[in-house]
Amino acid sequence: MAPPKPRVRFVADAMLGSLVRKLRAFGFDTTYYRAGDDAGLMRAAAREGRLILTSDRALAERCRSRGLGVVMLDQQSDGARLSALARGCGAIGIELVKGAPFCSLCGGGLAPLGKAEVEPKVPPSVYARHRLFFRCMSCGQIYWRGTHWKKLMSLARRLDQKPVASLHSRGKAGRRARPRNPR
Ligand SMILES: [Zn+2]
Numbered sequence: 001m002a003p004p005k006p007r008v009r010f011v012a013d014a015m016l017g018s019l020v021r022k023l024r025a026f027g028f029d030t031t032y033y034r035a036g037d038d039a040g041l042m043r044a045a046a047r048e049g050r051l052i053l054t055s056d057r058a059l060a061e062r063c064r065s066r067g068l069g070v071v072m073l074d075q076q077s078d079g080a081r082l083s084a085l086a087r088g089c090g091a092i093g094i095e096l097v098k099g100a101p102f103c104s105l106c107g108g109g110l111a112p113l114g115k116a117e118v119e120p121k122v123p124p125s126v127y128a129r130h131r132l133f134f135r136c137m138s139c140g141q142i143y144w145r146g147t148h149w150k151k152l153m154s155l156a157r158r159l160d161q162k163p164v165a166s167l168h169s170r171g172k173a174g175r176r177a178r179p180r181n182p183r
Contacts, residue, residue, distance in 0.1 A: 008094050011050040013041060013059065019078050024107055025149075026156045027099030031107065042068055051094065053085070069094075082158035090161045098156065101134075101143075108138025118142065 009029040012020045020032040031050060033041045038059050045052045045068055052063050052070040063070035071088035073081045089096055101110055113133040121142055122133070130144040143149075 005095070005097070007097055007099055008089065009048065009050045010053050011041060011045045011048070012053040013056060015055040016053055016073065016081070019053070019073070019081050021104040022078055022082070022152060022155065024102040024104050025152050026159065027101050028096075029102065029107065038062065042066065045069075051089075079155055079158055082155060086159045086161050096159045096161055098159065103136035103139060103141055103143075105141050106136060106139040108136045110134040110143060111137050113142065 007029070009031075010020075010023060011031040011033050012023075014032075014034045017032060017034075020030050023030040031044065031048070033044060038056075041052065041059075042063060044050070045063075052059075052068060053073055054060050054063070054070060055072075055074050057072065057074070060070050060072040069092065071085055071092075073084055073088075075081045075084055086096060102108065103110060111134060113135045115127070115131070115133070117135075118133045119127055122144070126144060126146070130146065132145060134143045135141070136143075
């Protein structure tokens with residue numbers, strides 16, 4: 001059996017904190033690089049094999065000139081940033097495969113938590129309404145899939161990538177034929 005393809009991992013600059021939390025919830029191993037300078041961020045990306053996400057055009061240029069993978073995200077909302085990330089990754093041949101959620105706060109792994117363990121730790125209304133709970137194995141944060149989770153997951157659809165063929169411009173010679181739209 002072929003080993004599973006390694007999933008893309010990200011490192012994001014200090015301006016992208018809310019995007020980092022979302023990417024972690026969608027199951028992407030994402031480092032939030034808040035402290036330190038651009039050189040440190042680039043070193044960390046190279047060392048850990050992470051794709052750099054930045055809102056800083058100058059930093060994006062420096063990354064490209066050093067051969068580091070980077071996607072420039074200067075949009076105003078996380079929804080628009082996620083769409084741009086899907087396009088940017090598609091353009092450089094990176095597939096966005098969502099995985100099991102990580103802790104939004106610290107990026108740690110989540111483990112299921114039994115209801116008995118949960119009861120003293122969450123509001124009674126939350127305890128009554130939900131069946132599945134998870135705890136971060138690093139920071140102890142408890143998660144459940146409430147309305148916030150549903151909203152988040154609808155945003156995750158922005159990461160769905162179009163088939164690679166449709167990313168290229170039409171009419172190029174040597175391209176594989178696409179099936180015709182049956183309508
Ligand atoms: Zn955590």
